Amino acid sequence: MSDPARPLEGLLVVSIEQAVAAPLCTVRLADAGARVIKVERPEGETARHYDSAVEGMSAYFVWLNRGKESAALDLKTQADLALLHRMVAKADILVHNLAPGAIDRLGLSAQRIAQDHPSLISAGIVGYGQDTDYAAMRAYDMLVQAESGICAVTGTPDTPSKIGVSAADIATGMNAHAAILEALLARGNTGRGSVIEIAMFDGMADWMAVPLLHYEHAGRETGRYGLAHASIYPYRPYACRDGVAIVVSIQQASEWKRFCATVLEKPALAEDARFATNALRVANRAALDAEIEPVFAAVDHEEAIRRLDAAQNAWGRASEVRDLPRHKALRRIDVQLPGGKTVTVPKPSVRAAAFETPPAVPALGADTARIRAEFAA
Incomplete structure (x- = not known):
């Protein structure tokens, strides 16, 4: 009998991921029981090096990478690129958030996926829609917040501000997660996978729908009101x-x-x-x-x-950050760090209960040797 707490058990996810958006998507898949192989550069992905706040590890990395396997590969070499392709051939889901054009150079373009892996669900996270004039633009969280107008409606009358957490990345990861689950349902009916594009700008533009509609239909630009609401009062x-x-x-x-x-x-x-x-x-x-x-x-x-x-x-x-650890509504889960120490993070809202066993955050390349042997030519 399948475990209702692990509905994605048996699915293989290969993720060429970094930073926040793709890792947030795949940690949700891992939480639900999918096997997630995280492909990293030999020196480790970007978020490993943001800070060392959590027992010497990056807070971002601890937050978003529990329950995954880490394969440190040099995809500029033919051997490791061939290994990646063998992994993808056996995968149910491919997730990637590389720079524009990078996935195509790895031989995993939408056309190649559709031709060579028709049952694969491939989710590509990009900054801007690839059919727009911004297709080649590099995109990071605050840049997309600024471009989409989020900063124009956030802050005080005198000072536009970004949202204080990585809102564009988080929204994109959530959108990618939802799109993958929809694609899995569709594949269950048709047997065919799909190639999905999730653009960070699209997510932020969707969040800006009310200010946009107010501007286009009422000629009114939404102002910045700090902690006050722009269109509901008091x-x-x-x-x-x-x-x-x-x-x-x-x-x-x-x-x-x-x-x-x-x-x-x-x-x-x-x-x-x-x-x-x-x-x-x-x-x-x-x-x-x-x-x-x-x-x-x-x-x-x-x-x-x-x-x-x-x-x-x-x-x-109006709470401060220092109030959150003691908040009566805060629920937590345990996460195990490399070396065995356990820390807690907020419980993801999609999970009904904590894990029976704390999921582990992988050390860089911890699973490389085993994965090489498993997917050997």
Whole structure:
């Protein structure tokens, strides 16, 4: 009987990967039971060397490479390139996020895949669609955030900002993971694989759909409002008397009425013509803040939360990074490092429970010899 916690067990994934996007995709596949062979340069892939924060290893690498095998290959040599091709011939899934054109030079172009490996699912992660004028552009997370306009709607009115984590890479890895699962379902029906292109820019442009639609259909450019929402109000933090900021989110008319009556203790404010709809509250945010800010400034955060709960209004704390390790909602999994030490990372949201045995992060080339023997000519 198959293990429901390992639905991809028996599948072989070969991944020529580096940094964040492709490794995030393949760690999800490994978590679900697939065998993932990570092909690295002899000196190790990029993310191994970003930092040494976790017992001497890169935090990025520890986060994204549990449960994989590492094969350190020099694909510029004929022997290792031939080995790669033998691995791909037996694989169910190929994932790669190399520089534009590199996969073609390895003899694994879309045309060759379709011709030589018709049942293979090949997922290529690129910066920009290969049918666009940006096809040859190198792409890294912040560059794509900037190009897509994400930075234009993030930050303060005076300062555009990138999202503080690798959002373009993370979105791309998630999109690639979903596309591969869809392709596996399709292959189950047809027996045929597919060649998939996942562009980082496409993912960020999709996230920008609301600002784009506002601009094209309403002639309105979305501004930058820091921790306040651009098109829903009030949806921002308010500082309490004890210095704690509580983020308030009011999205429905009924929520607005309860907020005025119970939290602000100003029931008449709900009927004020300036604030009757969300659109009017957005347009008159400065006047509305003049009503709300003094109320929160006059109470400690516990009282603000008590009122918000009584009104059935949504709220959250504006946490710092130092607050996250102690957050009551944080769930973790154990990961084993080379050498046997165990560390914890956040539990991926797609997993119902922690692993029975902590998955291991591979040392560079830890599995090369065994893989050479397994896939020998």
